[in-house]
Amino acid sequence: MSKTIISTPDAPAAIGTYSQAVRVGDTVYLSGQIGLDPQTMALVEGIDAQIDRVFANLKAVAEAAGGSLADIVKLNVFLVDLDDFGKVNEAMTRYFAAPFPARAAIGVAALPRGARVEADGVLVLGD
Template identity: 85%
Template sequence: MAKTIISTPDAPAAIGTYSQAIRVGDTVYLSGQIGFDPQTMILADDVETQIERVFANLKAVALAAGGSLADIVKLNVYLVDLNDFGKVNEAMARHFSAPFPARAAVGVAALPRGARVEADGVMVLGG
C-alpha cells in the first residue's frame, strides 16, 4: 500500500526527521504535537495554553488528512508532570465527544524544546 505524506502550514513544521502525519489506506498516523504556535514556533509558558495548542495542532493535521479529531481512534498523551492529567481531561472534554478515543497517558522526564505536554494519535477515515 502506498504511503501519503500529510503536511499543513496550520500546524508546526517538523523539527526533525519526521512527517506531520502519514496516511496508509484509511489509517492516518499523526506524529506527536507539542504546544508550538505554528506561525511563530514559540511555546507558551503555561501548561493550559500548551494543552489547547496541542489539540489545535492535532486538529489541523487531521483536517489536512481529510478527517477530524472525531476520527482519532487512539491517542497517546505524554506529560512531564502527571499532576496536569486533569487539565488534559478538561481539554479533551472540549475537543472530543463520545465515543472517545482509546488513550494512554504517560509521565515522561522531558519533552522536546521544554514542552510540558505532547500528544500523538492514530486516525481511521471513512467509517
C-alpha cells in the same frame, strides 16, 4: 500499499526528521505535537495554553488529512507532570465528543523544547 505524507501550515513544521502525519490506506498516523504556535514556532506559555495548542495542532493535521479529531481512534498523551492529567481531561471535553478515543497517558522525564505536554494519535478515515 502506498503512503501519503500529510502536511499543513496550520500546524508547526516538523523540527526533526519526521512528517506531520502519514496516511496508509484509511489509517493516518499523527506525529507527536507539542504546544508550538505554527506561525512563530515558539512554545506557548503555561500548561493550559500548551494543552490547548497541542489539541489545536492535532486538529489541524487531522483536517489536512481529510478527517477530524472525531476520527482519532487512539491517542497517546505524554506529560512531564502527571498532576496535569486532570487539565488534559478537561481540555479533551472541548476537543472531543463521546465516544472518546482509546488513550494512554504516560509520565516522561522531558519533552522537546521544554514542553510540558505532547500528544500523538492514530485516526481512521471512512467507516
